Amino acid sequence: MKVLGLIFAGGRGENLGLLTTKRASAALPVAGKYRMIDFTMSNMVASDIRRVGVLTQYSPRSLIDHLGSGKEWDLDRKHGGLALLQPYMAISNKYWYRGTGDAIHQNMTFLRRSDEDYVLMASGDHIYSFNYSEMFNFHFSKGADVTFLYKELDETYNLSEYGQLETDSDGRIIRFEEKPSQPVSKKAFLGIYFLNKHLLMDLLYNTIPQSDGYDILLDVLIPSLNKLRFYAYPFDGYWRNTKKGINEYFKINMDLLNNEVRQQLFYTGNNVHTKLKDLPSPKCTGTAHVENSIVSDGCIISGRVINSIISRGVQIKAGAVVENSIVMQDTVIEEGAHVKYSIFDKECNIRTEKRLVGRKDDLLVFEKGSVI
């Protein structure tokens, strides 16, 4: 059985504000050296998926630069490999992708030409480690037409932000509600689908596009909920969707300071691949103090770093204090500056003695290249 991977990476993630003015949410840096899409890409590669299409639309430059030829994921191949699927103009077509369903519809040729029989669709801005093969086996053992991945959410998630499903005792989906204001179930759909490619193509051909675009879930799949066999497979590991907002993005990064989360994401499951930068190991100088933090390659730390995530090539000068913050690539925090509950995008420069203190529920966010 061969599976084709499709990753939705075209959305901006409006709730992420300044962090996604110039990049798609899938290209958002996370956990020091990664970008969001690395996790889904690596999961797919680890599940023996050898052809991956990435659907891009919103400001894709940094995403395309990051993915390159797909070499870091072993997807630079003669057969299969990485395909970047961008909206295009043709005689018959001059539209942007009007929703996820339309995005796939416009790439029907890609589906038709690939020799895989099954399709796995996933979002590019979720963070989790999962080998999809478990889900494939479940799909076949149940004789399912479509399998959804779901997770029982605990109180750390806001249920009304997630699509919810109810299943019978066999795992068959009997009800689906998209983001209901009154929760119907704790089983949240994770935006990960598995189905036969030809079935997907049929469903797409049989969907009449709405003028304002159409969605793969709500307009293409869910209308067939009672006609086809929809099953749900549970995932019980760490999973988060960064699209939910800046606070969620902050929480994801801080979760990585928890040993259990790190073990799950990086050590017990698949290797997470990312674009290499060839920087030297980070250096702590004589005045450095680093506590409960993640520090990436190429950093030089001379100040105090507490409960923070420091990306590659960051410099924190002597006497500077960085607390509960996320500092992205190549940012410089100069002598004596004090920052707390802040997110600094790439290449910021925080001048000497500057004091920037946010609150846990009111984070300060600084755009790429800010000089403060």
Next chain:
Amino acid sequence: MHSSIVAMVLAGGQGTRLGVLTEDIAKPAVPFGGKYRIIDFALSNCVNSGIYKVGVLTQYKPHKLNAHIGIGRPWDLDRKGGGVTVLQPYTYESGKAWFKGTADAIYENLDFLDEANPKYVLILSGDHIYGMDYMDMLNFHISKHAKASCACMNVPLNETFRFGIMVTDISKRIVEFQEKPQQAKSTLASLGIYIFNWDFLREVLIQDAKDESSSHDFGKDIIPKMVGEKDDIFAFEYDGYWRDVGTIYSYWESNLELIQSIPQLNLYNNSWRFYTRTEEMPPAYFGKESVCTNSLVSEGCEIHGVLNKSILFQGVQVGKGSLIQDSIILTGATIGDGVEISNAIIAENAQIGSGTKIGVGEYAENEENPGVYNSNISVIGYHAIIPENATISKNCVVHNGVKENATDNWQVPSGKCVR
């Protein structure tokens, strides 16, 4: 012009004075500087200098080295034209095999060079740590209309006895060569980096191969002979950072030089990056109780103890209450809780049990091999397992792959070895 030069990297040496560190791997494959291996510096210099055809000559225990180089992808040496070729000794009809010396190694690969047919050949050692633009040297070579050029560096007068010393005239022509002299006439030491005109070198190597009195070595035979015959050989003066980490002490010292606030070897230069093949690991995590000063801590490390003046390679775990100073911990080593380590080199994947102390007591001469182990530094070999509450004093060696039951009480006095 760049395609007209081929680099040949001599990477077959054992480096016997590195003791257990090179018992199972060749010296160029020994880890350095947090994430690199020694050969990365020569290979990175080649590609940074625009040289994309590189032969690597291996001989001594090449497995790690071969796996590291692979098809040369980390250095952009996976190319359709050129790229990296690993050249191992081979046999032919008359049954001849191993490389007898550095010159013989090149001679045995005349076919490789004939096929490339370059104008110039750059001969390098895979053992040295430095960042050098070989194009500067080639420009010098061309401007002098030289047949050969040798890169040299000024060394302190009291260290000249360790090097091959070049005596030059005002035009930088080498007029005399002194091998490890007691009375040096110059302080220009040869760095083992040569550029030859290929047609000239070809003739020299063929002649040398016929000479039965020769040891077939560049430094011992080829260069002195050229100087003796007053051939056009010039000294290119280099004044940057260069280290031959030949001994346990110099290996330890050169690594720790990287934690100076402005180290001489700049690993952060964007236009002169050093490339390597690494494990894919998440960034380093510093725990709530960690204290880390003057140290390098690589990806995949989890630190819960106290570090000072140390270099930690990838994936090192340090338990709570442990104290590590003036030490080098190689990839994948695990340090338990409450461990005290000072002046030590802990090799890859070694496991140190909780409560163990390494590097205590007074210096004593090493019982096994004082020629190699002659400093305060204790060395723990690859995959060695040291149980809880052991004591290992100064100048000790725990050999590669030693298991917990290798000795009874694990109280190892200074200068002793555990096998």
